[in-house]
Amino acid sequence: MNITPENPSEPTGLKWLKILVAVLTVTLIIGFLTIVGMFVYRFNSIGDSPVLSPLPDEISLPQGTEIDAFTQAEDWYLILTSENELLIYDRQTNELTQKIKIQNN
Known part of the structure; x- marks a missing residue:
């Protein structure tokens, strides 16, 4: 004898739990892609720093200055x-x- 109903109903909070898990998964993926995008953006802009003129070979400082x-x-x-x-x-x-x-x- 089988006592399992033919159309088992889901527990009350299961539908909301599934929606919450899906939303959090999408949020996690978007956050991860944002972080990867920021790394790529920052590493690509490293070479764009201004070119500084060279420093002199010697700098004359006041006597006894450290x-x-x-x-x-x-x-x-x-x-x-x-x-x-x-x-x-x-x-x-x-x-x-x-x-x-x-x-x-």
């Missing part, structure tokens, strides 16, 4: 000294254009 950090942009370069001073040089003329003393509070 360099802690260096950074550069298209038209200037900056040196942070161990005396907490920022020395900003013009990239074209290699002359010191600004000197900023950093105060420790």
Whole structure:
């Protein structure tokens, strides 16, 4: 004797669970494709950075100055000294254009 009904009805929440799983699957796929697309976009734009003019062979610093950090942009370069001073040089003329003393509070 078979007691299984011929048209078994689904449990109440099963329909909504199937819809939720489908929506979350689509969301996951879209998110993954977005991340892959962003990686491709960023790696393709790496070579588009501006070409900087070469730095001079020598930079004349004040006597006794020790360099802690260096950074550069298209038209200037900056040196942070161990005396907490920022020395900003013009990239074209290699002359010191600004000197900023950093105060420790």
